[in-house]
Amino acid sequence: MDKFTDPHTGVFTNKLGITNAEELEQATKDASLRRLQELAAGYGPQGDTFNAQRLRAVHQHLFQDTFEWAGQTRQEAGFQGVKAADLPGTTAVPMHFAPFERIDERLNALGEQLKLENNLKGLPTPDAFAERAAYYFDHYNHVHAFREGNGRTLQATFAEIAYQAGYQVDFNREYEKLNPARDQGIVSLHGAPHRERDLQALRDLFARNTTPLPGPEAEAARHPSQVRPLPDGPTxxxxxxxxxxxxxxxxxxxxxxxxxxxxxxxxxxxxxxxxxxxxxxxxxxxxxxxxxxxxxxxxxxxxxxxxxxxxxxxxxxxxxxxxxxxHPEQTKSVAPTPTVPATSQPQATTAAFVQAAKQLVEGLEEQGYPGPADSLSRAAKAVEKSAYLGGANLQAVADALTRAEKIPALADDAAALRSAGRGLQEAQRLVASPTPGRENEGPER
The missing domain is CATH 1.20.1440 (de novo design (two linked rop proteins))
Structure with a gap:
């Protein structure tokens, strides 16, 4: 239980004395929406600096009616935590946010760089604004400064950034798409060389929901003379x-x-x-x-x-x-090392594995699990032919063991197969070193 949560009720400690999580969520939503409207009307934190102090002030304004700890970051309570990403079509992918020890430091670094870009002024089209806004939104979201209320805090913050840059961003139009888009940025499935792909959904969301504000002040904010690109990239x-x-x-x-x-x-x-x-x-x-x-x-x-x-x-x-x-001077990139064919593995380890697999196949069939038995049987035949355990065959063995280890009558057979599998894999590792005069041959898949 973290320090923001009442250990007796399991809900966030709050000013309202609410002990039911759903009731507290609704009360928090109602109160924060009223405060969000105040921020949109110009009441609340002011200025053109979006650092740790500013985000703390925004959070405090939004949640002052509900939480005593409004304005406090995870840093105050030493809370780290981990959350599963909201990405349709994928299994639970963990999201690791910024270390709580570094929250203020990272928010200040982002705020400093944002100011160097003149807070995104001088971007003449919604698409141009969306590209840089998505970049910063992703970074601020990854810091995930607060135990609760990060989404609303960032919406208020970026609504103000957009306003100062001559735009209006409406997060309510496609609110249900915001969480998956921002989670995709944190998980970063495509990696640094293809970062734009991970930010594509967030960038498109900004572009669709950003409109230029009318009036000479907004037009002046969007004028290209205001743009301040980062000539050397990030700070x-x-x-x-x-x-x-x-x-x-x-x-x-x-x-x-x-x-x-x-x-x-x-x-x-x-x-x-x-x-x-x-x-x-x-x-x-x-x-x-x-x-x-x-x-x-x-x-x-x-x-x-x-x-x-x-x-x-x-x-x-x-x-x-x-x-x-x-640490480039101490860390060298690792290149694949040539390996020898799996056919040079000692035959004894392969034979022992195949025999143990056949024994467990019989046991699984007797216990009424023909599916895992059939998959294991086919894996054993493949290993017997290639003397290699890996890929889909390794997964079939793992699935069979997971099933068998839950059945007391199969415990000995499962232990024998596990031991034989380890022996075969150890033999594979022993020959996985460079051999002069041999070309790199990968295993069959």
Whole structure:
């Protein structure tokens, strides 16, 4: 339970004495909408600086009727947390926001860079404004400064930024599309080289719902003479934020590969995330402490014969590039290492695996699970032919073990297959090193 929540009721501590979460949500919504209208009318925080102090003031104004902690960020309570992204068509993808220790620092860095761009003045069309507004909205949203109310705080903030730049942004037109669009920016499935793809939905949302304001003052704000582009790109502080975000975003895919290296054991995969989040909190000390180990772990993944497919290699390269960007003089990119064919694996380990798999197939069939039994049988036949365990065959083995380990009568057979699988994978690793005179041959998929 975090410090913003009443440990007895499980709802946010509030001025109204409400102990029901749904009732509190509605009361908060009603009160904050009234305050949002005040901000739109020009009552509330003023000025052209959008730093930590400004966002705290906006949050305090919006939620002053409901929360004693209005205006306090996650930093005050040391709250980090993690949230699943709202992305239709995907499984629960974790979103890691900025470290709570760095909230004010990052908001101030963004506010400073925004001011260098003259708060987006001088952008003559809604599309031009939308491109830069989406970029900054994504960064402020990733900081996710508050325990509750980040969405409304950013809407109020960017409505004011738009107003000062000669535009009006209506977030209510397509409100249901806002969360998926902003979550896509945080998850960053496409990576730093293709950042525009991850921001496309947010940029389009801004463009569709931004209109030029009438009047000479707004026209003057939009005049190209007001534009202040960043000639050298992001400031050093914001560039480091972007590098750290890329490293964190690249971590979940590498975690899956590390778990595969360890044959469904997650200790090193979990430790990988902890180390990366440590770098996110303190880049210099974190890279010094964990950089060497992360590079070695990445090398192990890259050399593993099971992960020579383009997708796995691309994800590993993405993580390596992100790590290298943070400390290029100490972090070298990792290139795939040539491997020898799986057919050179010792026959004994393959035979032991196939025998254990056949034994478990019989047990699953007897227990009334023909589906997992059939998948495991086909995987065993493929491994017997190729002497290679990976890809879809490894997944079939994992699914069968997950089922079998829940059935006491199959416990011994499941343990035998797990042991045989580890033996086969260890044999694969032993020959996954460069051999002079042999060309790089990836495993069949």
């Amino acid at each position: 050093p502080a914001v560039r480091q934020i972007e590098e750290l975000r890329e490293l964190v975003a690249a971590t979940p895919a590498l975690q899956q590969l590390v778990a595969g290296v360890d044959y469904r054991r997650n200790q090193r995969a979990d430790a990988l995330l902890v180390q990366v989040l440590g770098i996110d909190r303190n880049p210099q000390a974190g890279v010094a402490q964990h950089g060497t180990g992360l590079r070695q772990l990445l090398q192990e993944v890259v050399q593993d014969k099971r992960f020579q497919d383009p997708v796995s290699q691309r994800e590993a390269a993405r993580f390596g590039a992100a790590l290298a960007a943070l």
